[in-house]
Amino acid sequence: MRPLRRARTVALFMRMTSMPVLYALAMLLLLVMGTITMTNNILFGTQQKLIVEALSRVVQAIP
Numbered sequence: 001m002r003p004l005r006r007a008r009t010v011a012l013f014m015r016m017t018s019m020p021v022l023y024a025l026a027m028l029l030l031l032v033m034g035t036i037t038m039t040n041n042i043l044f045g046t047q048q049k050l051i052v053e054a055l056s057r058v059v060q061a062i063p
Helices: 003-016 019-044 048-061
Strands: none
Touching: 019 048
């Protein structure tokens, strides 16, 4: 897939989907990533606590 065609596809997708839908998808992705990192942190106790803190700061920064 050529980059130009991919950009056109993304533009078409963003035109088709409304803004709240994209916002909800982004928040869902953040939530899933946060859950995965927290689960890994509980299981393995690695440095992912910093990632979870950064994610929570990003979520708090979004009004």
